[in-house]
Amino acid sequence: MDICITGVGICSAIGQGKEAFLQALLNGQHQFDYLKRPGRQLPEQAVNQSSAQSEMPLFMGAEIESLQLPDNIGKGFLRTTSLSTQAAIACLDEVWHEAALHAVAAERIGLIVGGSNLQQRELVNIQDKFQTKKTFLRPTYAMAFMDTDIIGCCTELYPVKGGVTTVGAASASGQVAIIQGIQLVLSGQLDCAVVIGGLMDLSYWECQALRSVGAMGSTVFADNPSQACRPFDTRHDGFIYGEACGAVVIESVASAEARQQAAYARVSGWATAMAGNRNPDPSEHTEKQVMLTAIEKAQLSAAAIDYINPHGTGSPTGDAVELSALAGADLNHAFINATKSITGHGLTAAGCVEVIATLLQMQAGQLHPTLNLEEPLSHSFHWVGEQPINHHMQHALTLSYGFGGINSALVLSRF
Template sequence: MYSMKNQKQSEFVITGCGVTSAIGRGKTEFTTALLQGMHAFKVMERPGRQKETSFLGAEIHSLSCPNDFPKKTWRTASFSGKVAMVTLHEAWEEAQLHGIDSRRIGLVIGGSNFQQRELIQKFETYKENLHFISPTYGFSFMDSDLCGLCTEQFDIKGLSYTVGGASASGQVAILQAIQAIQTGQVDICIAMGALMDLSYLECQALRSLGAMGSDRYANDPARASRPFDADRDGFIFGESCGAVVIERLDSALNRQVKPYASIIGTGMTLDGNRNPNPSCEGEVDAIKMALDQAELSPHEIDYINPHGTGSLIGDEIELQAIYECQLSHAYINATKSIIGHGLTAAGTVELIATLLQMKESKLHPTRNLENPISPSLQWVGEKNVSHEIKHALTLSMGFGGINTAICIKNEM
């Protein structure tokens, strides 16, 4: 039984999660691949991703319609929509949400403009035959279509909306889900980091911006994603989606659902900056805000799941913030080295990666960390490490000067 010793009835806990990624569909596959450091990086093949280009990335394969999903809904859903429904299904089942008043359940989806590949495919298909485009495109091109798909399939009637925070969207969704419960709008809220379906246009722009790699490892995709390594040259895209079910502790106990962890501190700050360059001050402020709310000293954090994209500037700034917050003692690894950068999904998927490492009492390896830019940190290198996480900090940053931090406590 779950013990209530030293717990507050008002604490927010995570009672279910779902994940879909290129290294595994579902928590079991994902956990195995994560702890073994498996990867799926190669030249991307999904239609609409390349145009006389050879961008590297990790793509989801073998996605099929679950038996209890309407075939028409599945057929008309975008790829982002299909992945969202499959991912939510796993979280929903684990949290045992069947039979709960649908008006007391909410869904916040992190991300915006996440169906770009399908939009450009529509343009290319119908630009000469405009009148033949399906009427359903009139609503399916909107981000809110993911809300409609998921709330219809799972009969969610409390609230649902999307929130955009660039690569911090997944964590922003979690913060908004907590707020929805705090304000009494719903009793249970699901936060999802949606799959951002990039087209060749976004890939090229991100490459030209210097954010996306990799020129250096164009012929060696396995070595391309290398956060915090001296030879990094930008992030490598990875398709992913994550969903977590959040509720108050007393709600979970009343339903006899054992939580993964408590969310005991959150932080969000803005740099007042449109451009993609990061701010150490903003990141430090977000971390300190989360620690203050959690009532923890820096030395009580024993694991950090960083943003860690492989950015030439971003990785340096993030490690500087970790040092300034006196967190250099904590274990640290980089999930994006294994799964790639999920952009809008990253914050939620990496929180789930943290929960699964808590459950297994093991920390996954960091691939390609051959020459760490800060070798004195407690890196998890090429092999996984046994470690019982007590208090973890997960970090996300997004273009537009968005910094988020979430502190969780092990309740397993």
């Protein structure tokens, strides 16, 4: 059975909806700044002061300015939903209409949300607010503190009656959730699997911890957020956060053809592999293994891959290891750009968002630029630099890695 993707939905700091998102990517329009949402900066720091005036540099990233949600959702419903839930609904609405899921029996549609611990900032803000009046905590907190509340809200609004679940795989969650959706369709349990890469809503606790462990930047560019996100550049010092959520619809090619539903691409290969390491240390061997396994499953050679959307976070260790793994898999020849250089790192959403970025570039016949790639770690790769380029993509490799030694890869092939 051949598997394809028949719908995409996206909301991010650079745009909501696939058209706005693609144009921002091709134009290299980022939204990096100091984080301003309540609960994102350490309580003792004022967001309106410059990072230079702070004892600790302010956390930076890219935040969604506003979310456009369906008109039929009541204000009372929205008051008790988190940013992560609202982003999921926005993406689900877009993908539902594009893939014409109203024509599919509800019992044959499933929903997989990629990510865990998605609503941390929301929970911290509620706990801080009710610290001195705990007995007045709203009863909906009993549901809302769990990630399954996102599934509950989505399925209350859209007729999904098939299998539903959440899939936690750290920063590989979005892509691992897609693989879970593929397997549910292949098994015959579902006709269509809606996969959402959930928006991970960080609080100052997670920001501080991620900076302390050396994963999140930037102290080097503390006074210049526009320069801070630089995957694969020699001056990188960690990832820069970017709010995002993405959704795709997985179904068989036969199902799409029977419904006369256009598809973006076939998912021709996929793989997951574990490095067996709790620490955020990448494994070159495992990354190479997962790439080659996905390519082999697609019945392709490495030479057939003509575009790579890498994990590429801006981590000094992670970027170097990923390039070594790509070189070891004989993939230097393929065009490569870094979506996170424009969107920031969406963490649990990243794998799904970058699949969408790959599909939209495939459809457009263009590759977006890589921002701040002034001095690449290696000149042996076919980098897309500061300008977009035309490219008729045939076979793309997308990669996602997560804490806990989780590695995943997908091959997307043009029809």
